[in-house]
Amino acid sequence: MSAEIARNRVEAQQLPMPPLLVLDTVQEFLDAHGLGTGPLEISRIGEGQSNVTFRIRRDKADLVLRRGPRPPLPRSTHDMLREARVQQALAGHPVPVPKIRAVCEDENLLGVPFYVMDYMDGDVLTGRLPDEYDNKTTRRKLSAAMVETLQQLHDVDVAEPHIASLGRPEGYLRRQVERFAQLWPMNTRRDIPLVDELSAWLRGNLPETQRHAVIHGDFRMGNLMYTASTRGTAQTPRVEAVLDWEMATLGDPLADLGYLTATYATAGEAGTVLELTSVTRKEGFHTREELVEAYSRGSSLNLEMLPWYQTMALWKAAIFCEAMYTRYLNGERPGDTFAEGLKHGVPELLDQALQYSKQLRSTNPASR
Template sequence: MTAHRTQDVVATEAEAAELSMSPLIVTESVRRFLDEHDIGSGPLCIDPIGEGQSNATFRIRRHGADVVLRRGPRPPLPKSTHDMVREARVQAALAQCGFPVPTIRAVESSGSLLGVPFYLMDYLQGDVVTSELPERFAAHERRRELVERTVSTLSGLHSLDVTAGPLSTLGRPDGYLERQVRRFTQLWPQNTLRDLPLMERLSTWLADNRPPTQRHTVIHGDFRIGNLMFANEDHPRVQAVLDWEMATLGDPLADVGYLLATYASRGARPTVMELTTVTRGEGFPNRDEVIKLYSQQSDLNLEKLHWYEVLALWKAAIFCEAIYTRWLQGERPDDAEFSSHLKTGVPELFETAWERTHASPS
C-alpha cells in the first residue's frame, strides 16, 4: 500500500482508534466495503488526488478495479454541507440524462466505516486544467477551444429539463437567490473573528438589487475549468464534470457569475478565487469574451450578470473566511500556505466584489 501521513490513511480500525485526530481512510474498512460490492480484489493502492480545500478524494487501485473514493472532511461537519450521498444521487440523475459525469459504483451512507458517508466512482484518465496546460492544448486555437468547450458544457447543463424526471427532485428552485443571500449573511458571524464592514455593505446591496430569476435549471454551484476532466485527445473535450456537492435547482446565471469570478483574465486584478491561472495566458478569451460565448448559446438576458458575479465573490469570501478562522484556531495545521494568505485574500475578494457592483452591464 502507498505510504501516507499518519493522520490521513491508516491500515486498521485499531490504529485509527489510537489517534487523537481521526484518519480520512481506514484501509481495512475500505477493503471490506469494496469486497462487499464486488469491486476488484486483493490489496489496495491508495493515493490522494486533487487540491480541494473541503472534501477529500482518493484514487484506489486493486486487481480489476480503479476507482475514486470521495468523502467529506473530518467531523464535526456544518449542517447541510459535505453531503456525499446527495452528491452521488445528483450525478446518477445527470448520467440518466446523458450529461458527462463519472459513473457511481457504490455509496456508503451510514458513516459507520470512515466516520462520514462516502461514495465510489470510476477513475477517469484525462486532465484537470488549473495552473498547467497540457502540451496538446498549447496552440492558441486549442486554448480558445478549451474555453469554448467549458462554456458549451455549462450551457448544456442549463438546457436540461428539470420539470420532470430524475432532475426534478434535486432542489427547491423558487426563491433560490433570496435564500442564498440570507443564508450567507447569517453564516458570516459564525465564520469570522474580525470586523470587515464591506461584507455587510455587500449583503445589503445584493438584497436590494436582486434580479428576477428568468428560468430554473440544474446549477452546479462550483462550475469552473478546474472542475472539468478533459479527455486525452488533441482537441479539448469535456469527458466529465466533477464536484457536485453544491448542485441544486435554481438560477443558471449563478453558475455563469461563479465561472467569471474564478476565471483568470488578462489585465484583471488577481484574487485567491482565480483557481485556473493558465487562462491569464495568451490565446485565452478574456472575461467579456466568455460572457459573449455564453450569450451565443443562451436566450437569457445577461444585463444583470454583474450581480451574479458579485454574489459569487461575496460567497467565496465567506467560505474562505471560515477556512481562515479554522486555521487560526489550529484546526488546519497542514494548510498554512493557503490559509495564511486569506488574511488579506478575503478583504480583497470583498473589494473586488464591491468594484463589480459599479460595473456596467456586459
C-alpha cells in the same frame, strides 16, 4: 501507513486523529459490492481543501473513493450523499459525469458518508497546461468546450422527476443572500463593513430568475476533466467529466455564469485568492467578455443583470473564505499559508465584488 490511512480498525484507534481511510473497512465494502478483488493500491488525488479523493486500484477495478473531511464540520457543506445523487440523476444526459458504483450512508465505516465511482483518465487544468494543449488554437477550444458544457448542464430538463427531486429552485437567490448574510457573524472575528453594505445591496436589487436549471455551484475550468484527440496536427479537447458536485442544486443558471466569470483569470488583471485556474491568462483562451458572449449565443437569457450575480459570487466566496481564516486564527489550520493569506484576500474579494456592483449601478440607475 500515514496518519491519513490505517491498515485496520485497531490501528485506526491508535492514531491521534481519525484516519481518512481504513483499508480493511474499504476492502470489505468493495467486496460486498462486487468491485474488484484482492489487495488495494491507494493514492491520493489532489490536495483537497474540503472533500478528499483517493484512487483505489485492485484486480478488475480502477476506482475513486470520495469522502468529506474529518468531522466536525457543517454537514451540508460536504454532503457526499447529495453529491452522488446529483451525478446519478445526471447520468444519461449530455452533461458528462463519472459513473457512481456504490454509495455508503453508514458513518460508522469511515466516520462520514462516502461514495465510489469509476476512475476516469484525463487532465484537470489549473496552474499548467500539458504540452498537447499548450498552443493558441487548442487553448481557445478548451474555453469554448467549457462554455458548451455549462450550457449543456443548464439545458437539462428540471421537470424530469429524478432531476426535480434535487432541490427547490423557487427563491434560490433570496435564500443564498439570506443564508450567507447570517453566516458572516459566525465566521469572523473582525469588522469589515463592506460585507453588510453588499448584503443590503444584493437584497435591494434581487433579480427575477428567468428560468430554473441544474446549477453546479462551483463551475470553473479546474473542475473539469479534459481529454484530447489528434486530428492531423491539431488537438481537439473534449470535456470528459464535470467534477466536484458538492454544491449542486436547482436554481438560477446565471449564478453559475456569474461565478465562472467573476473567478476567471484573465491576462492583465490582478488575481484574487479564488484564481484557481491561472492557465486561462495565456493567449488564446477566451476573455471574460468572450465567455459571456459565447454563453449568450446559446442561451435565451437576458444577461443585463450579470454583474449582480458576479457580485454575489465574490461576496459569498469572501464569507466562506473568512471561515477558513478564522479557523487559522484559532489555531485549527496551523501552517496553512492559503488561510493565512486570507487576512488580505477576503477584503480584496469584497472590493472586487463592490466593483461588479458598481458596473450595474452605472448602467442601471434603478440599481441603488
